Amino acid sequence: MVRPLLGAEKQKGGAPCVEVPESCVVQLPSKRGSAEGYRYDFDRVYKMSSPGRQMFAEVVQPLLDRFMQGFNTTVFAYGQTGSGKTYTMGTAATFRQMSSGEEGDGIIPRSMRYIFDSLTAVQDAYDISIKARALLCTPGRSHHLCMCAGAAYGVHAPAETHTADMVSFIEIYQDDIRDLLGDADSYLPINVRESPDRGTFLENVQEVEVRSVAEVARLLEAGNLHRAVAAHNLNEHSSRSHAICTLHLEQRRRPQAPPAAKDIPRFLRAKLHLVDLAGSERAKETGTTGQQFAEGVNINKGLSALGNVIGALSEGASRKHIPYRDSKLTRLLQDSLGGNSETLMVACVSPASFNFEPTLSTLRYASRARSIQNRVKQNNKYTPEDEIAYLRQQLEERSAMVSKLQSQLDMALRMLKGAASPNGVKLVLPAHLSSPVSPGGITSARLSYSGAGAY
Ligand SMILES: Nc1ncnc2c1ncn2[C@@H]1O[C@H](COP(=O)(O)OP(=O)(O)OP(=O)(O)O)[C@@H](O)[C@H]1O
Numbered sequence: 367m368v369r370p371l372l373g374a375e376k377q378k379g380g381a382p383c384v385e386v387p388e389s390c391v392v393q394l395p396s397k398r399g400s401a402e403g404y405r406y407d408f409d410r411v412y413k414m415s416s417p418g419r420q421m422f423a424e425v426v427q428p429l430l431d432r433f434m435q436g437f438n439t440t441v442f443a444y445g446q447t448g449s450g451k452t453y454t455m456g457t458a459a460t461f462r463q464m465s466s467g468e469e470g471d472g473i474i475p476r477s478m479r480y481i482f483d484s485l486t487a488v489q490d491a492y493d494i495s496i497k498a499r500a501l502l503c504t505p506g507r508s509h510h511l512c513m514c515a516g517a518a519y520g521v522h523a524p525a526e527t528h529t530a531d532m533v534s535f536i537e538i539y540q541d542d543i544r545d546l547l548g549d550a551d552s553y554l555p556i557n558v559r560e561s562p563d564r565g566t567f568l569e570n571v572q573e574v575e576v577r578s579v580a581e582v583a584r585l586l587e588a589g590n591l592h593r594a595v596a597a598h599n600l601n602e603h604s605s606r607s608h609a610i611c612t613l614h615l616e617q618r619r620r621p622q623a624p625p626a627a628k629d630i631p632r633f634l635r636a637k638l639h640l641v642d643l644a645g646s647e648r649a650k651e652t653g654t655t656g657q658q659f660a661e662g663v664n665i666n667k668g669l670s671a672l673g674n675v676i677g678a679l680s681e682g683a684s685r686k687h688i689p690y691r692d693s694k695l696t697r698l699l700q701d702s703l704g705g706n707s708e709t710l711m712v713a714c715v716s717p718a719s720f721n722f723e724p725t726l727s728t729l730r731y732a733s734r735a736r737s738i739q740n741r742v743k744q745n746n747k748y749t750p751e752d753e754i755a756y757l758r759q760q761l762e763e764r765s766a767m768v769s770k771l772q773s774q775l776d777m778a779l780r781m782l783k784g785a786a787s788p789n790g791v792k793l794v795l796p797a798h799l800s801s802p803v804s805p806g807g808i809t810s811a812r813l814s815y816s817g818a819g820a821y
Pocket residue numbers: 368369370372414415416417445446447448449450451452453454601603604605606643644645646714
């Protein structure tokens with residue numbers, strides 16, 4: 367993704383130096399100005415101010431379709447500070463942008479709307495219930511698709527399935543994972559764990575249930591308020607952490623599914639990581655000191671660990687050890703980088719001539735990543751433990767709903783009993799409703815009135 371030259375870059379004397387001669391090619395001039403230059407081929411290159419709609423339709427949407435068919439998916443933006451990662455991902459989208467839809471929207475708002483719309487459309491057609499959960503935790507125009515072939519299903523979540531989403535939104539700040547929507551006072555450490563079924567996952571993160579784009583938007587907007595951001599010479603709103611928004615989707619065929627739906631997988635589970643990395647930076651150019659300088663050092667350290675993992679993976683089977691454990695970022699993205707995930711890397715670059723070196727480095731980085739071949743599989747294994755966890759969750763949800771209804775009814779009854787009627791209306795309650803309501807009272811409660819006039 368090659369963003370436009372910014373006003374501040376023009377003022378600094380920057381001239382455009384990135385060429386896009388074809389839709390899949392990026393060129394940089396040679397450092398000495400000879401005709402040779404540097405040329406890189408990618409799956410697709412965008413050079414425009416509002417690439418959102420086209421880029422989403424061409425490269426993100428097909429991945430989301432696979433995600434809804436049970437394949438793990440990752441989209442991550444990489445590039446130097448100020449190159450347009452947050453803009454491209456749409457990480458800082460407000461509630462309004464996320465839920466209404468605008469031309470300049472980035473990948474995250476578009477993805478959320480697309481996923482919920484797709485699931486809702488299927489629900490309308492087939493009477494499917496959709497449920498989402500939100501889980502939150504701490505810390506170009508060029509891109510590369512590392513995709514592996516796999517059997518695709520024509521329709522995802524067809525008739526009579528139950529679906530559930532869980533979103534997590536975290537930041538990794540100075541190699542510390544922080545829950546962006548969780549309880550800031552929580553003392554429980556957030557750890558990266560691994561399991562054969564779930565791959566890498568986070569322990570001790572809060573889960574919040576969501577059922578619509580609006581609910582996810584509200585959570586992500588709130589999470590963004592907690593994200594570490596600061597101004598420096600190259601970006602007024604520079605992200606000081608890596609942000610990872612994760613959506614977990616589970617689809618379960620209903621027992622009463624019609625015979626036509628019997629050949630669809632009984633169970634599908636997949637996770638989608640949407641990652642806005644902090645940008646690589648040089649203190650000489652950003653002019654950072656003190657705390658911001660320390661942040662920059664940590665950002666570069668995490669990115670260098672990521673570079674080492676990509677480098678090792680690009681060597682293929684000859685490389686036995688992949689240094690995932692060198693940083694929390696690479697541990698958390700282990701599946702995305704070299705495991706069971708279809709991954710899209712969006713390499714963001716500035717066109718300004720004075721950013722030549724970081725741009726060249728980003729293109730080299732993306733070019734190496736392009737040779738990585740992941741092995742993906744559809745996640746459709748359904749174990750007895752899954753069934754137990756599902757039933758337990760259903761039970762907890764229903765108990766919570768009953769408690770909520772009880773307290774609402776108790777409150778309403780107290781208000782009714784305490785109110786004095788101006789025209790002599792007397793409220794008569796059944797005896798069992800005179801005291802706080804029992805669970806059985808919810809279905810049997812009836813209010814009756816005696817006396818004249820409306821209350
Ligand atoms: N495609 C684009 N069209 C117009 N402006 C853009 C585009 N991409 C980025 N910008 C502008 O460039 C500036 C830097 O973008 P952004 O904050 O997304 O960079 P970043 O790579 O996330 O930086 P950092 O790593 O410091 O967080 C912002 O002012 C943003 O509005």
